[in-house]
Amino acid sequence: MPEPLLTLAGVHTHIGQYHILQGVDLAVPRGELTMLLGRNGAGKTTALRTILGLWKASSGSIRFDQAEIAARETPDIASMGIAYVPETMGIFAGLSVKDNLVLAARESALDEARLENVFRFFPALRKFWFLPAGLLSGGQKQMLSISRAMIEPRKLVLIDEPTKGLAPAIINNLIEALKELKQTDTTILMVEQNFHAARSLGDGVAVMDSGRIVHTGRMADLAADEALQTRLLGLSLDVHQ
Amino acid sequence: MRAIDTLLSGDLPRSRLLALALGAILFALALAPFLFPGTRSLDVAAKVCIFIVLVASYDLLLGYTGIVSFAHTMFFGIGGYGIAIAMTRLDAGWSALAIGTAGALAVSLVLSLLVGLFSLRVKAIFFAMVTLAVASFFAILASQLSDLTGGEDGLTFKVPEFLRPGFRLLDEPVLGVVFGGKLITYYLVFTSALALFLGLLRAVNSPFGRVLLAIRENEFRAEALGYRTVVYRTLANCLSALVATLAGVLYALWLRYTGPNTTLDFAIMIDILLMVVIGGMGTMYGSILGTTLFIVAQNYLQDLMKMASGATRGIPLLPDLLHPDRWLLWLGVLFVVCVYYFPLGIVGRLRHGGARKG
Amino acid sequence: MTQPSDDQGPLPQARIDTIPLLILAGVVIVAFFLIGSASTWVTLTIAGVAMGLLIFIMASGLTLVFGLMDVMNFAHGLFIAIGAYVGVSTMKAFSSAAGSESFLENLGALAPTLLGAVVVAGLIGAFFERVIIRPVYGQHLKQILITTGGMIVAEQLIHVIWGPDLLPLPRPETLRGSFLVGDVAIEKFRLVAVVVGLSVFAAMMLVLNRTKIGLLIRAGVENKEMVEAMGYRVRRLFVWVFIVGSALAGLGGALWGMYQENVTVHIGAQMMVLIFIVIIIGGLGSVGGCFVGALLVGLVANYVGYLSPKVALGSNILLMMIVLFWRPQGLYPVNRQ
Numbered sequence: 001m002p003e004p005l006l007t008l009a010g011v012h013t014h015i016g017q018y019h020i021l022q023g024v025d026l027a028v029p030r031g032e033l034t035m036l037l038g039r040n041g042a043g044k045t046t047a048l049r050t051i052l053g054l055w056k057a058s059s060g061s062i063r064f065d066q067a068e069i070a071a072r073e074t075p076d077i078a079s080m081g082i083a084y085v086p087e088t089m090g091i092f093a094g095l096s097v098k099d100n101l102v103l104a105a106r107e108s109a110l111d112e113a114r115l116e117n118v119f120r121f122f123p124a125l126r127k128f129w130f131l132p133a134g135l136l137s138g139g140q141k142q143m144l145s146i147s148r149a150m151i152e153p154r155k156l157v158l159i160d161e162p163t164k165g166l167a168p169a170i171i172n173n174l175i176e177a178l179k180e181l182k183q184t185d186t187t188i189l190m191v192e193q194n195f196h197a198a199r200s201l202g203d204g205v206a207v208m209d210s211g212r213i214v215h216t217g218r219m220a221d222l223a224a225d226e227a228l229q230t231r232l233l234g235l236s237l238d239v240h241q
Numbered sequence: 242m243r244a245i246d247t248l249l250s251g252d253l254p255r256s257r258l259l260a261l262a263l264g265a266i267l268f269a270l271a272l273a274p275f276l277f278p279g280t281r282s283l284d285v286a287a288k289v290c291i292f293i294v295l296v297a298s299y300d301l302l303l304g305y306t307g308i309v310s311f312a313h314t315m316f317f318g319i320g321g322y323g324i325a326i327a328m329t330r331l332d333a334g335w336s337a338l339a340i341g342t343a344g345a346l347a348v349s350l351v352l353s354l355l356v357g358l359f360s361l362r363v364k365a366i367f368f369a370m371v372t373l374a375v376a377s378f379f380a381i382l383a384s385q386l387s388d389l390t391g392g393e394d395g396l397t398f399k400v401p402e403f404l405r406p407g408f409r410l411l412d413e414p415v416l417g418v419v420f421g422g423k424l425i426t427y428y429l430v431f432t433s434a435l436a437l438f439l440g441l442l443r444a445v446n447s448p449f450g451r452v453l454l455a456i457r458e459n460e461f462r463a464e465a466l467g468y469r470t471v472v473y474r475t476l477a478n479c480l481s482a483l484v485a486t487l488a489g490v491l492y493a494l495w496l497r498y499t500g501p502n503t504t505l506d507f508a509i510m511i512d513i514l515l516m517v518v519i520g521g522m523g524t525m526y527g528s529i530l531g532t533t534l535f536i537v538a539q540n541y542l543q544d545l546m547k548m549a550s551g552a553t554r555g556i557p558l559l560p561d562l563l564h565p566d567r568w569l570l571w572l573g574v575l576f577v578v579c580v581y582y583f584p585l586g587i588v589g590r591l592r593h594g595g596a597r598k599g
Numbered sequence: 600m601t602q603p604s605d606d607q608g609p610l611p612q613a614r615i616d617t618i619p620l621l622i623l624a625g626v627v628i629v630a631f632f633l634i635g636s637a638s639t640w641v642t643l644t645i646a647g648v649a650m651g652l653l654i655f656i657m658a659s660g661l662t663l664v665f666g667l668m669d670v671m672n673f674a675h676g677l678f679i680a681i682g683a684y685v686g687v688s689t690m691k692a693f694s695s696a697a698g699s700e701s702f703l704e705n706l707g708a709l710a711p712t713l714l715g716a717v718v719v720a721g722l723i724g725a726f727f728e729r730v731i732i733r734p735v736y737g738q739h740l741k742q743i744l745i746t747t748g749g750m751i752v753a754e755q756l757i758h759v760i761w762g763p764d765l766l767p768l769p770r771p772e773t774l775r776g777s778f779l780v781g782d783v784a785i786e787k788f789r790l791v792a793v794v795v796g797l798s799v800f801a802a803m804m805l806v807l808n809r810t811k812i813g814l815l816i817r818a819g820v821e822n823k824e825m826v827e828a829m830g831y832r833v834r835r836l837f838v839w840v841f842i843v844g845s846a847l848a849g850l851g852g853a854l855w856g857m858y859q860e861n862v863t864v865h866i867g868a869q870m871m872v873l874i875f876i877v878i879i880i881g882g883l884g885s886v887g888g889c890f891v892g893a894l895l896v897g898l899v900a901n902y903v904g905y906l907s908p909k910v911a912l913g914s915n916i917l918l919m920m921i922v923l924f925w926r927p928q929g930l931y932p933v934n935r936q
Binding site for chain 2: 665
């Protein structure tokens with residue numbers, strides 16, 4: 001088995017006086033979409049932010065692409081080929097849709113082919129191309145946020161609850177886009193509460209509780225095992241459908 | 242010992258050196274008319290007393306609440322103008338003094354409430370900017386409303402008979418000291434300042450003071466614990482303003498004059514900042530050390546620098562840097578060094594050193 | 600819940616909030632009727648615009664510095680003073696060119712004066728950022744204290760170098776006096792201020808809207824964390840914004856000194872109050888707001904100065920109060936995360 005793209009070993013993170021991550025061990029295999037599940041407050045968002053250096057790990061090791069990154073600064077980590085789609089979407093509301101994407105394309109000017117690909121999934125973005133992103137609807141903002149992660153090839157994309165608060169039609173649209181992103185050999189680590197999305201996208205799965213990983217396995221196995229779901233997540237995932 | 246503990250509200254100096262320094266300053270101020278005869282030194286002593294109160298009241302904001310205000314001199318000025326206006330308009334007696342003081346306190350209370358409610362909800366930076374603007378507005382107002390305030394010239398006024406320099410309590414000097422209005426005024430200033438300082442010390446060591454510290458340390462947490470941080474901050478702001486107003490009353494009473502240059506000048510605001518930080522933020526005793534050091538330096542360091550400047554004549558630049566008018570340069574450098582390396586100022590150094598020895 | 604994709608819906612319009620601009624226009628119009636004389640009104644309006652643009656030059660850097668890194672530099676006035684004093688020295692060195700009757704030769708004095716102010720203020724800005732600001736990133740209380748302390752020390756050093764006296768900063772010969780258009784007297788130097796001010800504003804708008812650096816600055820003001828998560832170093836960007844802001848303050852200081860024709864040590868501290876008022880009115884971090892706020896302050900100061908000189912000095916603070924009561928975040932609040 002090849003080395004995973006991302007490996008967390010014994011990662012602890014403190015925010016102020018709160019001890020959020022309490023020894024996270026996690027491997028994200030190359031080319032797969034790993035689902036990170038868990039109850040609210042389990043530390044999923046903190047895990048993503050710690051990988052990116054937005055919170056500093058107080059101890060433990062984070063290896064990405066054969067390099068130790070736990071002590072590095074956020075811009076350096078991101079430059080290694082990691083994109084981030086935060087829960088808050090992180091849209092620059094005062095900038096146009098175009099300028100949001102221009103900034104996301106760090107290496108070069110916007111690539112026409114990739115842009116067409118983005119428009120294919122999210123036609124609304126073409127329509128609002130020159131308008132301030134703040135005017136977009138919630139779903140459109142999420143589309144823009146994901147598009148920013150797709151506009152240039154990235155090795156790893158961290159996505160935090162992209163379906164939160166969105167209507168089912170838009171969620172299906174997003175799922176299709178993310179499936180497409182998976183085809184491009186991009187590794188994805190994704191936090192999700194929506195089971196439908198989690199089941200249709202996840203290859204591997206890791207479940208967090210109280211700042212630790214308490215289960216790892218294949219998404220399909222978890223989806224099939226209701227007893228396990230209840231034990232890990234407190235309730236059957238199917239309820240969420 | 243118990244009595245001292247009570248008097249100091251349980252907040253003892255906690256360092257032998259600090260206790261020694263404070264004792265020496267208290268001794269010198271208490272007996273200033275006898276120890277340092279002469280008008281200039283008595284002026285210095287009175288100014289030290291008054292500024293200790295002014296600086297301590299500012300420390301309540303800066304050190305204990307973590308708020309930077311540039312409007313402290315405004316409240317100082319309100320006190321001064323309050324009695325100056327009352328004394329010039331009314332009969333220069335005790336009742337005018339009381340009316341002036343009460344009026345000034347009322348104005349300060351309303352203003353500090355307004356400023357507080359208006360801008361304490363927002364960030365420290367915004368508060369600092371707004372108070373700077375408000376204070377400069379007030380200074381302009383004072384110089385423009387010359388009918389009321391005397392404009393740039395300020396107001397010279399008569400004090401109650403008892404406090405006038407011409408008044409004699411004893412016909413003959415005792416121990417070479419004239420027992421007259423000046424002496425009485427000094428002791429009025431001294432005891433008021435002492436009482437106000439002890440009052441502030443009590444306030445910061447009360448449950449109220451501890452909540453302020455909790456807010457300073459972690460606003461978010463204090464809010465979560467159920468403290469209405471805005472309310473506490475506004476209270477601290479008002480208390481601080483009221484004490485500053487009283488200090489302004491005392492200063493005007495001592496000078497028998499109030500004008501923009503003695504109260505509202507931005508330079509005084511800078512002086513207060515320097516005194517608090519050099520003495521030690523968040524340590525009431527810092528205001529005593531900082532003020533004494535600063536005002537003594539202001540009055541006597543220049544003489545020393547004149548000598549040094551003369552001695553270094555011929556060397557480029559150095560005489561200019563040591564020019565007596567540049568004393569503020571060196572205190573400014575000391576200030577910056579304090580903020581970086583000794584956030585608790587002199588008091589912090591003394592206490593730290595004392596703890597190590599003990 | 601959000602609406603499903605509204606592809607068929609009407610296109611939302613990009614709108615700039617025009618109310619502050621209307622207020623600005625309203626002030627100009629109301630002043631016309633209050634003043635009564637068209638020629639006086641034109642003169643005052645030009646003076647107000649010139650003053651506003653100079654304030655904008657000095658204030659724009661400060662508001663961006665705050666927006667990007669949450670840093671408020673209470674010593675910003677220092678760069679204004681530096682610019683003015685370097686202007687004094689340079690103008691003196693080029694006094695023969697400045698005294699010439701030829702406009703071109705005058706330019707030969709004006710250009711190095713402004714350039715000198717920009718370069719020296721920028722260099723000192725770089726030093727200041729490294730030594731004074733950097734150690735106290737993110738600590739607001741210390742930041743306010745340390746920059747105030749820096750201001751005290753710097754003001755004293757200016758005393759040491761240039762002395763305590765008021766120094767003259769003469770305008771070049773052909774830029775003195777005014778010319779008449781009809782019965783309207785227009786001071787020549789005010790036109791210079793307007794031209795330089797508008798050029799700076801235009802250049803800044805171009806950079807902020809059309810270049811990647813500018814987009815990054817705007818994005819960083821909104822959400823610094825996200826910009827870093829995209830792989831850009833906001834710190835490095837900030838250093839440059841700080842330096843450019845300082846240099847512009849220097850430029851503004853030199854021009855302001857010439858506008859007043861003399862320079863005192865307090866020039867920085869005096870302008871500081873005005874600048875704070877302007878960036879508070881405009882909305883902290885907003886360049887557009889800073890522009891409108893500066894014009895508003897400049898115009899109101901000139902109109903009120905003519906109509907009721909006693910109130911003039913305080914008019915700006917009253918203006919600030921009114922704006923804050925109406926919009927507590929300023930005219931153009933910046934949406935920051």
